[in-house]
Amino acid sequence: MELNNKVILLTGATGGIGCAVARRLADEGAHLMLVGRNTAALNQLAGQLPGNHQIIVADIVTSLGRQTILSECVDGGGIDLLINLAGTATFQRFEQQSEASIQQMLDTNLIAPMLLTRQLIPLLSSRSKSAVVNIGSTFGSIGHPGYVAYCASKSGLKGFTEALRRELSDTATQVFYLAPRATDTSLNSPAANTLNRALGNKVDTPEQVADALVKLVKTNRYCQFMGWPEKLFVKINALFPRLVDRALVKKMPLIKKILNNHETTKINT
Numbered sequence: 001m002e003l004n005n006k007v008i009l010l011t012g013a014t015g016g017i018g019c020a021v022a023r024r025l026a027d028e029g030a031h032l033m034l035v036g037r038n039t040a041a042l043n044q045l046a047g048q049l050p051g052n053h054q055i056i057v058a059d060i061v062t063s064l065g066r067q068t069i070l071s072e073c074v075d076g077g078g079i080d081l082l083i084n085l086a087g088t089a090t091f092q093r094f095e096q097q098s099e100a101s102i103q104q105m106l107d108t109n110l111i112a113p114m115l116l117t118r119q120l121i122p123l124l125s126s127r128s129k130s131a132v133v134n135i136g137s138t139f140g141s142i143g144h145p146g147y148v149a150y151c152a153s154k155s156g157l158k159g160f161t162e163a164l165r166r167e168l169s170d171t172a173t174q175v176f177y178l179a180p181r182a183t184d185t186s187l188n189s190p191a192a193n194t195l196n197r198a199l200g201n202k203v204d205t206p207e208q209v210a211d212a213l214v215k216l217v218k219t220n221r222y223c224q225f226m227g228w229p230e231k232l233f234v235k236i237n238a239l240f241p242r243l244v245d246r247a248l249v250k251k252m253p254l255i256k257k258i259l260n261n262h263e264t265t266k267i268n269t
């Protein structure tokens with residue numbers, strides 16, 4: 001799909017990856033509807049982009065927020081592309097994560113994108129060509145200690161994307177999935193950054209994710225995992241999960257140490 005003059009709804013626009021994606025799409029000549037909860041951040045972003053763009057202040061977790069988005073899309077004459085990018089993450093021992101935090105994570109990363117997409121399908125399908133892009137994660141395909149609820153949410157998003165892509169395969173609406181690996185944004189807590197450094201995980205820039213997203217849509221690749229060796233690990237985990245179990249068991253002392261240090265720091269602050 002070409003992006004010039006397309007109307008694109010982008011959730012998570014004010015985040016680290018969202019700002020880079022917005023800049024990249026605006027450079028392609030797209031008209032953006034930028035979604036977030038922070039009015040000042042949305043206005044600041046819109047003011048920096050070339051072209052004319054709209055902001056929508058909405059919490060995607062609430063039905064009121066999603067209704068606001070739908071109304072704005074209807075009033076604006078429809079959309080060509082929906083990008084479900086908004087997300088939240090914590091690096092934390094599962095039993096330490098509060099019920100409210102688990103609920104918020106599943107709501108933000110999985111339930112809200114599903115409900116928003118469902119509401120917008122009629123608008124998308126009224127176009128001769130349209131698409132949905134869901135932003136997952138390597139952790140949607142590899143269960144990782146310290147990210148239990150996050151992995152569950154992104155794994156669910158991956159399943160949702162695959163099923164919807166097949167359900168809409170005889171329509172003009174395509175459904176894409178992009179799975180970034182660790183990316184340099186404030187989504188990652190200091191503990192998560194410590195873990196990435198300790199494990200030697202490569203960290204991408206938000207601009208690399210934005211480039212991958214544009215390439216995915218332009219070349220109609222329905223699914224892309226970012227980074228090497230992460231792509232390989234995803235395949236190995238699908239075929240031989242016990243191998244990945246064993247590799248991660250060896251790293252557990254280090255992971256636990258970082259989680260413990262982080263918990264101690266939190267108690268002391």
Ligand SMILES: NC(=O)c1ccc[n+]([C@@H]2O[C@H](COP(=O)([O-])OP(=O)(O)OC[C@H]3O[C@@H](n4cnc5c(N)ncnc54)[C@H](OP(=O)(O)O)[C@@H]3O)[C@@H](O)[C@H]2O)c1
Nearest residue numbers: 012014015016017036037059060086087137182183185187
């Ligand atoms: N960074 C990474 O290492 C990484 C790796 C793989 C995948 N990802 C995925 O990439 C996506 C973007 O991540 P990021 O690193 O850019 O995160 P980020 O910098 O923390 O930004 C998160 C964005 O989500 C929005 N958001 C969160 N909850 C929302 C809600 N209830 N309603 C509306 N907007 C909400 C935030 O908007 P507000 O202004 O309203 O707070 C913000 O724009 C996420 O889905 C994440 O899981 C990130």
